[in-house]
Amino acid sequence: MSSFVFEILTLQKAFLREEVSFVIAPGQEGQFEILANHAPYVFALKPGPLRLRLPDGKDRYVAVGTGFLCVQKDRTTVLTRSAEQPHEIDKARAERAKQRAEERLANKTGVIDVARAQAALARALARLKVVEYRPVE
Amino acid sequence: MASLRDIRRRIKGVKNIRQVTKAMNMIAAARLRRAQQKAESARPYADRLAEILQDVMASSGGAARHPLMAKRDVRKIALVIITADRGLCGAFNAGIIREAQRFLREQTVPVELITVGRKARDHFQRLDYTIAQHFTQPSRDVRLEEVGGVSKLVIGEYGAAKYDQVFLAYAKFVSVLKSQPTVVQLLPFVKPADAGKLAKAAYEFEPNAEELLNTLLPQYVEVLIYRSIVESLASEQAARMVAMKAATDSASDMITGLTRKYNNARQASITNQLLEVVSGADALAKKE
Numbered sequence: 153m154s155s156f157v158f159e160i161l162t163l164q165k166a167f168l169r170e171e172v173s174f175v176i177a178p179g180q181e182g183q184f185e186i187l188a189n190h191a192p193y194v195f196a197l198k199p200g201p202l203r204l205r206l207p208d209g210k211d212r213y214v215a216v217g218t219g220f221l222c223v224q225k226d227r228t229t230v231l232t233r234s235a236e237q238p239h240e241i242d243k244a245r246a247e248r249a250k251q252r253a254e255e256r257l258a259n260k261t262g263v264i265d266v267a268r269a270q271a272a273l274a275r276a277l278a279r280l281k282v283v284e285y286r287p288v289e
Numbered sequence: 290m291a292s293l294r295d296i297r298r299r300i301k302g303v304k305n306i307r308q309v310t311k312a313m314n315m316i317a318a319a320r321l322r323r324a325q326q327k328a329e330s331a332r333p334y335a336d337r338l339a340e341i342l343q344d345v346m347a348s349s350g351g352a353a354r355h356p357l358m359a360k361r362d363v364r365k366i367a368l369v370i371i372t373a374d375r376g377l378c379g380a381f382n383a384g385i386i387r388e389a390q391r392f393l394r395e396q397t398v399p400v401e402l403i404t405v406g407r408k409a410r411d412h413f414q415r416l417d418y419t420i421a422q423h424f425t426q427p428s429r430d431v432r433l434e435e436v437g438g439v440s441k442l443v444i445g446e447y448g449a450a451k452y453d454q455v456f457l458a459y460a461k462f463v464s465v466l467k468s469q470p471t472v473v474q475l476l477p478f479v480k481p482a483d484a485g486k487l488a489k490a491a492y493e494f495e496p497n498a499e500e501l502l503n504t505l506l507p508q509y510v511e512v513l514i515y516r517s518i519v520e521s522l523a524s525e526q527a528a529r530m531v532a533m534k535a536a537t538d539s540a541s542d543m544i545t546g547l548t549r550k551y552n553n554a555r556q557a558s559i560t561n562q563l564l565e566v567v568s569g570a571d572a573l574a575k576k577e
Contacts, residue, residue, distance in 0.1 A: 161333050161334040161337060162334060163330075163331045163334050163433060163512065163515055164327075164331070164433075165330045166330065166333055166334075191493060192492045192493070193492060193493050193494075194341060194344070194492050194493075194494050194501060195494065196500070196501060196504050218504065219508070220341060220501075220504070220505070222337070222341050229337055231334060231337055231338055231341070233433055233508075234433075
């Protein structure tokens with residue numbers, strides 16, 4: 153299978169740059185799979201697990217925040233507010249965050265709070281998914 | 290003439306101060322390096338975001354409209370001023386404040402201030418300006434969440450038509466020896482100046498261009514604010530480093546001068562004492 157250059161950029165650092173066979177990204181309109189030679193494309197990401205298949209057949213997972221994925225001729229770029237590898241994720245903390253967000257959503261206190269809690273919940277779920285995927289390798 | 294003990298005490302005092310300024314100089318140097326790195330590592334992201342933004346706007350044939358791009362009659366302006374929480378960094382804060390004031394003088398409509406960092410707030414509070422909101426200076430590792438407050442506020446108030454234009458005053462980092470206080474327009478969104486080469490690639494979008502702009506533009510504003518805060522931080526540390534270096538040098542000069550004075554005084558007092566002994570002996574000799 154042909155491969156292409158895939159990179160993840162955050163404001164803090166160039167997070168990742170790999171040769172990959174395919175990428176499955178959490179688009180706002182659902183999961184989106186990108187193979188080599190995809191047409192130029194831009195779409196919005198929501199917080200979630202991003203899966204990339206390395207040329208040797210191994211999979212890697214990264215938890216990404218809101219952002220974009222941009223397919224260009226020579227490379228594919230993800231721009232995101234946050235990106236974390238499985239070993240960087242604190243599972244207990246993500247679980248606490250998930251619980252907190254769920255509680256807040258259960259007893260709604262204001263419009264802004266709901267949006268914030270939903271965003272927090274999405275982030276926590278993304279992290280948990282990525283952490284739990286790890287044994288798959 | 291100062292007594293020997295006075296001079297000795299002053300030398301000790303100046304030496305203590307020199308120790309402090311020297312430490313501050315070194316701390317500022319270390320922090321400067323990290324701030325520079327931060328500014329550096331934000332660049333690929335910011336550049337690519339600007340690129341995509343332009344591509345999206347170009348591909349949609351300029352048809353895409355967005356509230357953050359809407360030009361309105363200007364009745365009220367917001368100015369975000371980024372300064373430090375602390376002083377002892379040369380003319381850093383004063384420079385930004387002066388630039389902000391020049392901007393304020395030129396405006397014909399009311400301007401409300403949003404201050405980041407204590408120095409700007411303290412200054413403009415004294416002058417009775419309206420400070421809509423104050424943020425403390427973000428910590429040294431400038432997390433995105435700390436910046437988010439500013440961009441959310443700005444975008445929210447602009448969207449709600451409370452302000453019709455938003456400007457940003459900050460110290461652009463040129464080099465270690467030079468920072469440039471600058472005022473730039475944040476909103477309505479203006480195309481980045483380097484919009485020279487348009488990508489020929491026709492993009493497809495998902496969702497459509499308009500909705501994409503919905504997420505792109507706020508992020509871009511956030512990035513602009515983040516960048517200016519990081520650059521201000523680097524400028525501040527550079528200014529502090531230079532100021533503390535100068536302070537350390539002049540403390541050293543003072544110590545040299547004082548030591549010379551001290552030695553002179555010591556010599557003089559020895560000479561005096563000798564003279565007394567000799568003339569005493571002379572007087573005794575004459576009597577005999």
